[in-house]
Amino acid sequence: MFEATEINIRNRRIESLVRILFILMTGLLILPVIMILAILTYKGGSMVSMNFLFTKPTDGMTSGGIFPALIGTVWLVGVALLFSVPLGVSAAVYLSEYAKDNWLTRIINLAIINLAGVPSIVYALFGLGAFVLFFKFGTSILAASLTLGIMTLPVVIVSTKESLQAVPQSFREACWNMGATKWQTIWKVVLPNSLSGILTGIILEVSRTAGETAPIMFTGAAFFLPHLPESVFDQTMAMSLHLFVISTQVPGVPEDLPYGVAFVLIAMVLIMNSLSIAFRVYLRGKKKW
């Protein structure tokens, strides 16, 4: 009685064909990347040793390790976080808890989208014009980190806003009913309940910041510095710029060396990202409301 008609069969056949086509397209998007990662791991992984990680480059950067660049990236990311996390979280608190649905909020949201979309090299120009020259920080970690901080601000704002909004309204109402002020409610109830979500966003920001190259090129990162930075007014080497320099600017670099640097950089970034994702999945499973 319910036998498939010819049209049914034809439709089913087309459907499975379409399905295969889409699987293929998805696969073709992901496969090259997996292959590339495999090549990077294969060629770069063997370079990595304690010696590589903890010594400085020697012989005009054609041998030796990456220690100053590694430490430099930690400095840059650290200072950028000091600036952008408090600012970004406060901005998200405003947008989630205080802002009304009006034209100002719309403009703020538009500005955030635009901050995320401005080309990284324009940030470099901005950092140079504003922090290096106008505020006279010179080419320094401070100037570079402020530039990076502003650039990655949208990441913090958006993820924090999402986790603040995920806290149920009833939590806030319960708190207000006890006579708490708006700020007490935010500080004692909303923020603690969304802390883990905020952390996820911060980890994501760390990974973004660590990989950026263009914005630090003219604001604080140096091609080669044998010593480590001592304050935020020093210049520093950075992993991302180091990869650019040894793969394009320095002659006579052995083929394996940039692979090693690329591997360490991408491992840093992907570990951070995986951490953030794992954290998120874990939280989703644990959520009680």
Next chain:
Amino acid sequence: MAWFVDKFVQVVVFIAGISAIIFIIGIFVFITKEGIGFVLKSNYTLNEPLFNLLEDKGMPDDLLDALSPMDGKPFHTSKELIKAVETTIGAEQARPYEQLILKNSHHQPFVLKTFFTSPKWTPTSEIKPVYGTLALMAGTASVTGFAMLVAIPFSLGAAIYIGEFATGRKREFLKILIELLAAIPSVVWGFIGLSILNPLIIKIFHVPIGLNILNAGLILGLMSAPIMTTIAEDALKAVPDRYREAAEAMGASRWQVIFKVVMPAGKNGLVAAVLLGVGRGFGETMAVLMATGHSINMPTSIFDSVRAMTATIAAELGETAVGSDHYQALFTLGIFLFLITFLINLTADLVLRGVRKE
């Protein structure tokens, strides 16, 4: 007391809230401040060719030597320049040469028409620097265009598969994979283009140089695919299930549902996804700098090396003196980039807002 704290916090978070607006305005103001001088500039300077003319006219060597520190120093009006010349070598001695100086000292580095229509970008030329961005624009456009040819079908396909076919764990896994893809830093992409794709292209297509539109386009396509996939998938997810159910109840097959119902319904979101992908490709710097070959060319085939606007700034800014014509020209290029990406993002936002209103 609690009330005061409450008010104080409200003010603080409000300031943080509007900081995004302040920064956007700040970016525009500071790059304009550094670059606008170039657009408005009309200089009166002594330069190399003029010195040669003066020498031909018979100016004694000691006077030439006395004037040489003024080489390249810009003055806003011809009067200021003549006055400076007179104070340096004395009014009496300067008089015979003033006409010549007046006639040949005027320079206008920025010419609107040249900036947009000349393919010549020779900012370091000693005799006459030309600031034409046509070839750079063609470079950016060709690479971004090729990247979109690659990225649009594949990321829409992936979005449809993830959103409409894949379920449960497989779907989660694919989404995470796409997210990780988006995390790879652009300098690493550039390195991949330089050291993996470059020899591959040379080998497969038998071309002398593998750093070209093809290389950078593929890299850029893979780079902008994740953001396009994510947003397109969101757009498909926003189409209510009852649309699908209604179509299926009418006897439509799965692919008919997707092409005739879901995609038209999610059209705006898909357009926004493409726009944001274009914006991403357009503004990309390091990968394009490393994979295009970075040579100024009006491209005729995908095997031509080109140079992008973003890459030009990255490569040249380090060598310029603050405030020089070249330095300001690069900032002018930056203003141009900023305005275009601003427009792209604004359009994408308006298109997406249309989705939410529905």
